Amino acid sequence: MENLKLGLRIASIVVGLIVYCYIWKYILDDFYDSFDDSILYQTVLTIWIVLHVIGIVTAVVWAWC
Numbered sequence: 551m552e553n554l555k556l557g558l559r560i561a562s563i564v565v566g567l568i569v570y571c572y573i574w575k576y577i578l579d580d581f582y583d584s585f586d587d588s589i590l591y592q593t594v595l596t597i598w599i600v601l602h603v604i605g606i607v608t609a610v611v612w613a614w615c
Contacts, residue, residue: 578595
């Protein structure tokens with residue numbers, strides 16, 4: 551039973567990561583087409599990525615502690 555729970559957890563994490571990556575790709579493609587290499591695009595994208603990295607690292611550290 552424990553192996554089934556572990557398998558379902560791993561599968562849900564993998565599916566979640568795939569969906570998350572596709573959402574990022576969709577947002578980045580549409581956002582890029584809207585601003586055409588402007589400073590605003592680069593600034594917003596950098597802030598967006600930094601906030602997500604901080605959030606992901608915080609979530610992992612919080613989950614393991």
